[in-house]
Amino acid sequence: MQHLDLTVIRQALAWAREGETLWLCTVLSTFGSSPREPGAWLVARRDGRHVGSLSGGCVEEDFLERLAGGAFEAPVQRVRYGDAAGEEGGLDGPRVSLPCGGLLEVLVERLVPGETTLEHLSALEAALTGQRPRLRHVDLTSGQTHLEDDAGLGERVMLEAAGGDAVPGQVRLRVGPVARLVLAGMSPVAEACAEFAQRLGFEVILCDPRPEVLDGLTLSGVERVEALPSAFIAGGGCHGATAVVALTHDPRIDDLAMIEAVRTEAFYLGVMGSQKTSAARAERLRRSGGLSDDELARIQMPIGLNLGSKTPAEIALAVMADIVRVRRGRERTVL
Incomplete structure (x- = not known):
């Protein structure tokens, strides 16, 4: 699955290899109506060619127009859209109104041609396509960057005020492989989870040893693996951005999948069942x-948030909401 982040970085690499100066834009924060979340990327050239998006419209138009006019020569700067205060607070504030009074803050980095830029972009591509999440540090004064290993969980963007270990004058950006959902066996709840997960940007893989089940699957965009889920997991099917869920009520599928999944770096493991069933499974x-x-x-047993769910769609909503919670680094107690 080639998600938009990977498309942006690969295009940036191609242009950097051609000797082009690039502007890499990252959404730092949003308030109100915004179609892109913090961490979203856009890369552009002075001639207006670009890949990715920041808001889906007016912000890109303003940025590209100003870029063509010779703006953004500093190595790094923060730009706030939708802020009537303009440049208050040291932020470059174009007078662009966003829907519903929204605010959007963007980090703009000017990347000059050379080995340093190529090495950094190549490392970002490796993080997006491999199994090792990275934490990207950007100095807000000099524009210098460096990468370090990361667990891959939590908010994608951390400004200097976020966290006791933050460094003043820096922003930290999480970069890692696209989130993956491994469905251990087919069921009505698994089918509903696949639909939700795709809308949330997950790569979805359905593992089931029954060919007739896979042949009857009508969902598009779901990778189908005709094998026991436990075999797929044991064969390297999980990385640190993977959630594994077993939703069949069949211990031969569910239990074996969990036995293998706990040996992986998957960030979320869960099995469907009542409190009584879950207690019996834990003992087994x-x-x-x-x-x-x-x-x-x-292992989350029972799986998902306690929403009082009854139907397959409601259960799937509870499951995917819990997965998003863990991925964002939130405790249940703060919901």
């Missing part, structure tokens, strides 16, 4: 699967 996994208390604690 401990006794027959040899799972430790720490490994069992990684």
Whole structure:
């Protein structure tokens, strides 16, 4: 799945190899109506060619017009759209109104041709296509950047005020592989989860050993693997941005999938079932699967947020909401 982040960085690499100066724009924060979330990218050249988006319309038009007029020569700067205060607070504030009184803050980096730019963009491409999330540090004064390894969970953008270990004058940006949802077996709830997950930008993989089930699947954009989910997982099907959910009520599929999944770096593991069923499964996994208390604690049993869900769609909503919660680094107690 080639998501938009990867498309942006690959185009940036291609232009950098041609010796072009680039402007890499990152959405830092939003308030009110905004179609793109913090961390979204756009890359542009002075001639107006660009890939990616920041708002889906007026912001891009203003930025490209100002870029063509010779603006954004500094190595790095922050631009706020929708702020009637203009340049208050040291932010470059174009007078562009956003729908519903929204605010949008953008980081603009000027990347000059050379080995340093090529190496950095290549490292970003590797993070997006590989299995190792990175944390990207950008100095808001000099524009210098560096990467370090990261767990891949939590907010995509952290400004200097966010967190006790933050460095003043820096922004930290999470970069990693596209979120993946592995559905261990087909069921009505799994089908509904696949639909929700695709709208949320997940790569969706359905593993089921029954060919007739896969042949009858009508969802487009879902990768189908004719194999036991446990075999797919054991074969390297998970990375740190993967959620594995078992929603079949069949212990031969669900239990085996969890036994393999706890050995991976997947950020979310969950199995559907009542409190009574989950307690019995935990004992079974401990006794027959040899799972430790720490490994069992990684598995959400019962799966999902307690929304009082009844229908397959409602259960899928609870499951995907819980996955998003964990991916964003939120505790259930703060919901």
